[in-house]
Amino acid sequence: xxxxxxxxxxxxLLGAAKADRIELNDRCPASFRLLExxxxxxxxxxxxxxxxxNHGGVRAHxxxxxxxxxxxxxxxxxxxxxxxxxxxxxxxxxxxxHDPAKGFSDGRKRAVxxxxxxxxxxxxxxxxxxxxxxxxxxxxxxxxxxxxxxYSPKEMGATPESVERALRAAPAxxxxxxxxxxxxxxxxLASVALAAFESSLIxxxxxxxxxxxxxxxxxxxxxxxxxxxxxxxxxRCSQCHIPPLFTDFExxxxxAPADDQGHEDAxxxxxxxxxxxxxxxxxxxxxxxxxxxxxxxxxxxGTLKEVVEFYNDTRGHAAPQGKPLKIHWHVHMTEGxxxxxxxxxxxxxxxxxxxxxxxxxxxxxxxxxxxxxxxxQGMATSGGLK
Amino acid sequence: xxxxxxxxxxxxxLPVLLAACSGGGETKQEAxxxxxxxxxxxxxxxxxxREIVVEEGGSIQAAVNEAKSGDTIIVxxxxxxxxxxxxxxxxxxxxxxxxxxxxxxxxxxxxNDGIIASGHSTVIDGFYVKGYKGNGIMTQGANNFQILNNHxxxxxxxIFPQYGRNGLVKGNTVTGSEDAGxxxxxxxxxxxxxxxxxxxxxxxxxxxxRNALMARNHIYGNASGIALTIVPGLPVKDAYSQVIKDNKIxxxxxxxxxxxxxxxxxxxxxVGIIVVGPDDITIENNEIAGNDxxxxxxxxxxxxxxxxxxxxxxxxxxxxxxxxTWRDNGDNLSGMLGGMIAAASRSGxxxxxxxxxxxxxxxxxxxxxxxGVDQWTACDPSMTKATFDTAMIKDGAEEPVYSPEQKxxxxxxxxxxxxxxxxxxxxxxxxxxxxxxxxxNPEGLVQYAANPVRKREDFPEMxxxxxxxxxxxxxxxxxxxxDLGE
Numbered sequence: 001x002x003x004x005x006x007x008x009x010x011x012x013l014l015g016a017a018k019a020d021r022i023e024l025n026d027r028c029p030a031s032f033r034l035l036e037x038x039x040x041x042x043x044x045x046x047x048x049x050x051x052x053x054n055h056g057g058v059r060a061h062x063x064x065x066x067x068x069x070x071x072x073x074x075x076x077x078x079x080x081x082x083x084x085x086x087x088x089x090x091x092x093x094x095x096x097x098h099d100p101a102k103g104f105s106d107g108r109k110r111a112v113x114x115x116x117x118x119x120x121x122x123x124x125x126x127x128x129x130x131x132x133x134x135x136x137x138x139x140x141x142x143x144x145x146x147x148x149x150x151y152s153p154k155e156m157g158a159t160p161e162s163v164e165r166a167l168r169a170a171p172a173x174x175x176x177x178x179x180x181x182x183x184x185x186x187x188x189l190a191s192v193a194l195a196a197f198e199s200s201l202i203x204x205x206x207x208x209x210x211x212x213x214x215x216x217x218x219x220x221x222x223x224x225x226x227x228x229x230x231x232x233x234x235x236r237c238s239q240c241h242i243p244p245l246f247t248d249f250e251x252x253x254x255x256a257p258a259d260d261q262g263h264e265d266a267x268x269x270x271x272x273x274x275x276x277x278x279x280x281x282x283x284x285x286x287x288x289x290x291x292x293x294x295x296x297x298x299x300x301x302g303t304l305k306e307v308v309e310f311y312n313d314t315r316g317h318a319a320p321q322g323k324p325l326k327i328h329w330h331v332h333m334t335e336g337x338x339x340x341x342x343x344x345x346x347x348x349x350x351x352x353x354x355x356x357x358x359x360x361x362x363x364x365x366x367x368x369x370x371x372x373x374x375x376x377q378g379m380a381t382s383g384g385l386k
Numbered sequence: 387x388x389x390x391x392x393x394x395x396x397x398x399x400l401p402v403l404l405a406a407c408s409g410g411g412e413t414k415q416e417a418x419x420x421x422x423x424x425x426x427x428x429x430x431x432x433x434x435x436r437e438i439v440v441e442e443g444g445s446i447q448a449a450v451n452e453a454k455s456g457d458t459i460i461v462x463x464x465x466x467x468x469x470x471x472x473x474x475x476x477x478x479x480x481x482x483x484x485x486x487x488x489x490x491x492x493x494x495x496x497x498n499d500g501i502i503a504s505g506h507s508t509v510i511d512g513f514y515v516k517g518y519k520g521n522g523i524m525t526q527g528a529n530n531f532q533i534l535n536n537h538x539x540x541x542x543x544x545i546f547p548q549y550g551r552n553g554l555v556k557g558n559t560v561t562g563s564e565d566a567g568x569x570x571x572x573x574x575x576x577x578x579x580x581x582x583x584x585x586x587x588x589x590x591x592x593x594x595x596r597n598a599l600m601a602r603n604h605i606y607g608n609a610s611g612i613a614l615t616i617v618p619g620l621p622v623k624d625a626y627s628q629v630i631k632d633n634k635i636x637x638x639x640x641x642x643x644x645x646x647x648x649x650x651x652x653x654x655x656x657v658g659i660i661v662v663g664p665d666d667i668t669i670e671n672n673e674i675a676g677n678d679x680x681x682x683x684x685x686x687x688x689x690x691x692x693x694x695x696x697x698x699x700x701x702x703x704x705x706x707x708x709x710x711t712w713r714d715n716g717d718n719l720s721g722m723l724g725g726m727i728a729a730a731s732r733s734g735x736x737x738x739x740x741x742x743x744x745x746x747x748x749x750x751x752x753x754x755x756x757x758g759v760d761q762w763t764a765c766d767p768s769m770t771k772a773t774f775d776t777a778m779i780k781d782g783a784e785e786p787v788y789s790p791e792q793k794x795x796x797x798x799x800x801x802x803x804x805x806x807x808x809x810x811x812x813x814x815x816x817x818x819x820x821x822x823x824x825x826x827n828p829e830g831l832v833q834y835a836a837n838p839v840r841k842r843e844d845f846p847e848m849x850x851x852x853x854x855x856x857x858x859x860x861x862x863x864x865x866x867x868x869d870l871g872e
Contacts, residue, residue: 057527215853233520
């Protein structure tokens, strides 16, 4: 490692490309095309469909996210995402809690930073389409979001100064930031690169999508039944988890139970004096939901079937008592279950068809900081191919 | 597929079909055509639209699965205890009617929804739909749809087009809906014409809908006749340009029976038209009579008590009420709304405005009895929509047109590159190696992509890409073999 460091320093000093030097990718990630302005734009079959903005449906139009990044920004973000160099003591990376092998979540009820946090780590698949971030929607952009775990004393514990210092102290990063931005590393540029990388995490080619594009054989009979119940007006799942993204990015109160430690999370209600937001959370995407158990903002449910059973029971049945929750009108079981048991199983089965991890990024085999990364090696790329 | 043997298909060319289904009493003639058509139908590659007939007791879904874009499915009179889902474009689903005998879809109060269609240009015509726990007839994201001449009874929403661009809802009868009989949600360019709605919580509703027309409908005996709303917290954040004309809106006074969970539970009864939040609304030349609390109620989201959405303008602006006929409205006050009107020592109110609406107007010469309209102005007669006869798009909503090359490239990028990198192994072999394997053999490449077979032990299986169609695959093959890397 020392040798590598020395050679990297030498390289930085000489400004010459050595064999060891990391070259940032100048090609866009798979499923993106390079535009003339040098940025990468997502290409999806959904862009070929016609519908007004924000319409849902099976063949609804998806516009590529308006914010675009260069191939090098995206690639730099990939290194940063997996590199614990950003955290205060060099032990925690974004991937510690957003592990690609676990659907960019961590398999826990609540994420663990320096101690257990109050909420679960959400998936990052398709995160570029959102217009608000976090369970309570408190961040408006990915750049703004990235600063939150970085500088939270409960998570990565860094400061903008410590991030900048650590990156500038790593010769490889001086070179990489130079390649991507033509500048020395700054904390702000690190956030941009992280956002760039996250915007490449696209999952729109599941078996469900093949069905949507016209391949009737892509789903089993049970999955088709499940989809029909999912979009039907007893379950109403698709009214909030709207296809094709399987979310509307809106805040909604569904009446979630307190977590297993009795903690009641006010969600967006804690940030607003609007009483109707008490207990409201951002509708999460259901893409790759098979990969991210347990479910809900603090892991209240272990399986998808339990989630569907929750929705199928009397509205508000599990909600903390004594709170004037304004549960969303589309959560509407007024007197116990109305979906048949078969519907419940079918919906849970359908949700598995939303799995597609073909565009999983390559985990860097070597980190520019030369630190050890602490995510499992080896990609979970098989998921999308079943 | 179990049901397939219940189903008798007849493949008839379109002209024959048109002849066959105009007017009643040709069952025999049809049957004859069926036989001859069946005898001559070539199952593969039969070009042109076909007619598929579902005999009483057969599976409508099996016919939908069999149908191709452009086909018409004729459902014979009889009872069908089924749900139907249509996820392909240009399918016409037509129920035949023989006097009182309809093609009945019966959910027996155990099934979820009657019909859900997502395909563009779906036509749903002539069904008697009853006994569903969810909706009677729903479209989701279908453009250019038509929902015609159906009778829907006792659903949550009777007829509910959602996320549609350009659609027609005409000649239907809806009753017993726990919310709106006909509910147009988050849609654009919709005509709702000549329907009958009675015994619903609300007769007809436009929610977060833009450019829409409601005309010549008969709306009576609901809790509330027509609702024009903007609902917060939905992905579509506005509602505007709606024309409500030539309707008969009478005696909408029944008790509101919506479940307490729904927004509809907050709708007052005894109201002809309730406006909550949309902009640029014309209410013209309707007959509004016998609605016990008020003829037209204009309010806003805040007064109505719906949650705040920072992206939604909660006020009803630009409401134009002109040239309507008013009779006996507001004469039998009841409930909270009636109490409020009574508290103002008024009755017989035709128009009540309760919000902070701007730019609304009345036609002075109408001499309507109105309350809360101090800030309203006089409508200019030139605002009339008397000659406005459709909100639909003249030639239909178009799909974007791509040249075959564009489609090929787009699909290559959107689908193939997820597994095939140009010069390295991703999930499948590199495109370079594919180019070498299929040099000057685009047909071979198309064949493989459409029906992949296992070749490499250590690779996963490639999913068949036949759903993309041969044309697109051919373009992709040409692109890979002749353009890429050149």
